[in-house]
Amino acid sequence: MHTSAATRHFSGTYAEARRKFLDAAAASGATVESFVLEAHRGALGETLATDVALLGAPGAARLLIVSSGTHGPEGFSGSGCQVATLHDADLLARLAQAGVALLLVHAVNPHGFSHLHRTNEDNIDLNRNHISFDAPLPVNAAYAEVEPFVLPASWPPGAADEAAMAAYIAQHGLRAYRAAVTAGQYASPDGVFYGGTGPSWSNRTVRGILRKYAANATDIAWIDIHTGLGPYGHGEKIYPGRDAAADLARARAWWGADVFAPFEGNSASADVSGPVVSTVYDECPRARASLMGLEFGTLPDLEVLNRLRADTWLRRHPEAPAAQQRAIRQDLRDAFYCDNDEWKGMVLGQTRVVLLQTLQGLKAA
Template identity: 25%
Template sequence: MKATEKYFTSTYEQSRETFRNLINSIKEKWPKAELYTKSIGREADNTIDVIYSEGGSSNDQVLFFTTGEHGIEGYTGATVTHLFVEEYLEKVNSETTGICLVHAINPWGMRNFRRVTENNVDLNRNYIFEPDSVPEDVNENYAKECQIFQPNEKVKDVTKEKTELYEQLSKGMMREGFSGIKKAKSMGQFEFEKGVYYGGSEEEESAQYMKTWQRKLLAEYPRVIHMDGHTALGPTNEVTMVVSEHDEREEEEMKEQYSMENIEKFTPKKVKGDSTNYFHKLNKEEYPDTYLFSALFEFGTFGTSRKAELREFTTIILENQLYWEGAEKEEDRQWILEEFQNMFYPDEEEWREAVLKEARLGIESVLTQEGILVTA
């Protein structure tokens, strides 16, 4: 069996079953490990699954893997978790290290191959530390260009509408500048319930549940090492480590420390409701004596050119329009769904092989530097 066939799955149910079965391997090193299952949302059998155990003799540190915050991206995240268990578990000192692996933070999105929750919420814009401090109209750039981002009718001719979206986005870039349009996307918005990048009007159930785990780990361990799996952003077929500005190290310093070529920092000022920023804020405000490493690991698909970013914008907007309004022609519906999958979970063998290669790079670089992997 090829490695890609072993690690990559095609349905939420298959991915979840694979994850749940990892408990057997984990119990060999952490006999007290347990599987926790939390039902999420209105539909039956959508669950967040967590495998957790403290260290055998002491809790010096904990390894925290999370996946599926953006539903469809959870397939690749689960693949990386499976790879870690199969290839690296033996290199972890289970006597002093706890383990906490999370499958499908957004199970509805993963099951339905969408990024968002059943409430159309982008979970990575839903972790607000002080909800009253964020005004609904925080995203001025989005509001100015909301006609681009809002669904208003069925998809009638995807080729024509894709071209028109390109033109609208290009004009928007002329009005607001390229950085303005990018800011509209990254900031998230809290006004338009059917729009893209919606952060929600209240805390999502998934976010509530994950916050309990964040707080538990920060409270019970002096060191927390967190890796969160994502797809789409960054150079094609490469992994990019994305860290919060709360980490005071410079990008070049981290590139040298972790021996990784692609490392980017982002600021909470430009991204509202990001889960990594929330984790750091919680750490600073309530558990200042705990060391926290927390980063997103993005496996790139479309690339980083302006053309690629236009394609990304267009794909997300069309998929959102399709979900809310539908399409007149079945071939247009299929094209949008395929393009969306190409952006977040491509089935090309080359990309999937690159994910495994780059995942090994990320795991070895970060977990060795952070003292999780024991070197011979």
């Protein structure tokens, strides 16, 4: 199969992606550290780890973080962007010249990346897990009402389940249905968009990475790469930070007027509790943080959601026939990774633009 220059940085499995990332990091002279998920193995029996690569001065005041794989198979695109960046001599030279350090965090959720689950080894959605567990857990009262037809007894859903969903949407509206399902819930451990009842391994690992690599930074820009929402191939710039006018204004000054904030109601993303990037406020309180979720569209939103429902259903039903298991796994992979040159080129081009804009913002900081 012909592989274009733009797409050679992408991989077909987590194991391949990890190997490409570590090889590219070593070739670029980066400082590399691996955080191994000891209690689990990958789908191919491989080691699972979150790997970091640092280019630039340790303890630099200005730090650009790019993370991948927060939602498992979304790591296929994020890893490709990170590997491409490690091969991008022009961009790396610009960073070095500006005195901006680059920290690449590869596979925030290695278990989900390898096993093709959006959630982690405990069915936790990591962008719902970075909350204060000292406070009462967030309550999503509507979730209990929708779960019986969102995760029915059999898959695909039957006529009665489809009718119940249609009735709910007719009464409450599509937006309310999606919020009930996707905003995050903390009551059903084997349900969809589950946030957990304590910090996950990935949560603890990311916090440790920040404490080690970002402790001296005064300005931090963090791009977390995602897939699955919005128009095909388009990179929506989602502002996942706190609701602070100055922070949102800075994001739009750096990245453009097309930065959308979920709390303003105009983003493809729900206004979620506890995204990974919010850890910067806890671990680097003295730093000025500029945050982005860069979200690349794949399939229509409700189709992606239906495939996520199937994935969660399968976790509840490990007795499902092998052919059905394979089909659900493949459907989920396809929901988050468009394995063609056109889409990959769109992802790489838009990511590079965002990284250059971020560099310019940090230079001026």
